[in-house]
Amino acid sequence: MPRIDLTSVEQTNRTGYPAEHAGAVDGRWVRRLGPAHGISDFGVSHVVLKPGAASSHRHWHEDEDEFLLMLAGEAVLVENGGRTLMAAGDMAAFPKGEPDAHHLINESASDCVFVAFGRPPAGDCHYADIDLLWSGGAYRHKDGSSY
Amino acid sequence: MPRIDLTSVEQTNRTGYPAEHAGAVDGRWVRRLGPAHGISDFGVSHVVLKPGAASSHRHWHEDEDEFLLMLAGEAVLVENGGRTLMAAGDMAAFPKGEPDAHHLINESASDCVFVAFGRPPAGDCHYADIDLLWSGGAYRHKDGSSY
Numbered sequence: 001m002p003r004i005d006l007t008s009v010e011q012t013n014r015t016g017y018p019a020e021h022a023g024a025v026d027g028r029w030v031r032r033l034g035p036a037h038g039i040s041d042f043g044v045s046h047v048v049l050k051p052g053a054a055s056s057h058r059h060w061h062e063d064e065d066e067f068l069l070m071l072a073g074e075a076v077l078v079e080n081g082g083r084t085l086m087a088a089g090d091m092a093a094f095p096k097g098e099p100d101a102h103h104l105i106n107e108s109a110s111d112c113v114f115v116a117f118g119r120p121p122a123g124d125c126h127y128a129d130i131d132l133l134w135s136g137g138a139y140r141h142k143d144g145s146s147y
Numbered sequence: 148m149p150r151i152d153l154t155s156v157e158q159t160n161r162t163g164y165p166a167e168h169a170g171a172v173d174g175r176w177v178r179r180l181g182p183a184h185g186i187s188d189f190g191v192s193h194v195v196l197k198p199g200a201a202s203s204h205r206h207w208h209e210d211e212d213e214f215l216l217m218l219a220g221e222a223v224l225v226e227n228g229g230r231t232l233m234a235a236g237d238m239a240a241f242p243k244g245e246p247d248a249h250h251l252i253n254e255s256a257s258d259c260v261f262v263a264f265g266r267p268p269a270g271d272c273h274y275a276d277i278d279l280l281w282s283g284g285a286y287r288h289k290d291g292s293s294y
Contacts, residue, residue: 002239002249003224003231033214038242041212041266042189046238065188067180069216069262071236077150084150089218091193091262092149095185102149115216115238117264119188 002037006046009036017057018139018147021132027053027106033115045116049075049106055114057130058101062123066094066116068104073112075104080128086114096121101128149184153193156183164204165286165294168279174200174253180262192263196222196253202261204277205248210270213241213263215251220259222251227275233261243268248275 009031015022027050034044049055058078070090077084077092079102086092086104094102106112125134133140139147156178162169174197181191196202205225217237224231224239226249233239233251241249253259272281280287286294 002226002241002247003233004238004240033238033240037240038245039212039214039240041243042214042264044214044240044264065186067186067189067191067264069218071216079149086150091151091180093151093180093184093186093191094149096188098185100149117189117191117214 024054042119049112055104058103058128060101061121061125063096064118064121065096066118068092068116071113074108075106075112171201189266196259202251205250205275207248208268208272210243211265211268212243213265215263218260221255222253222259
């Protein structure tokens with residue numbers, strides 16, 4: 001049956017971030033719904049953000065469109081231009097190549113839940129606030145050196 | 148600002164179905180959010196189904212993964228194997244190439260709202276219940292003849 005049973009999908013707070021940048025996403029619990037349900041054209045991540053957690057460090061992708069949809073709770077969307085409160089039913093689109101670094105932070109006292117869509121990027125991902133760059137399939141310092 | 152203002156996006160009940168099959172989707176009101184917000188890696192359709200309306204005729208795609216997320220109200224997901232009530236927050240995945248024909252019908256007395264994700268298909272789309280086939284960029288009879 002195509003209706004998704006979330007409890008059947010592993011939920012993890014793993015991250016590939018270098019250890020010194022990993023703390024911000026300790027409270028980010030992700031279920032990757034695409035592989036679990038035979039979908040490969042795009043990725044679908046169901047994400048629970050615990051109070052205080054961020055969806056990622058603030059970033060933008062050279063070659064990955066991203067779309068998010070808030071399912072429950074509230075989070076603050078932080079971009080170059082400011083902060084926007086996102087509530088259940090709100091949606092946002094982040095076109096590839098636009099250098100508007102973005103992430104969500106759960107500043108509330110309750111969990112928030114969102115679903116994020118995208119395709120695995122081949123190109124670089126730029127981080128606005130910390131010395132981090134995703135390039136050539138690895139996290140690096142902004143000067144290109146390894147962690 | 149990436150947060151989407153739905154009122155800024157055209158809402159239409161247009162369909163490409165041949166006239167004799169168009170009535171089922173008269174009450175399907177679609178906003179195409181991808182093009183309106185610079186997203187092209189995948190399509191994002193915000194859909195309001197009026198009472199009695201269907202999301203489409205029951206179909207499956209040879210080469211398009213589909214994913215849907217219910218935002219509000221209720222609809223019945225009809226597949227080869229039966230009927231499933233879908234409520235706000237429910238999600239479903241339809242992998243390409245799986246011949247499990249599916250659609251949603253709003254059998255309730257209120258609007259329902261869902262968001263559907265997919266990529267424009269190049270291959271055929273097969274309809275289970277009516278004499279309809281999408282092939283070669285056009286709707287046809289199942290024997291391949293034109294409408």
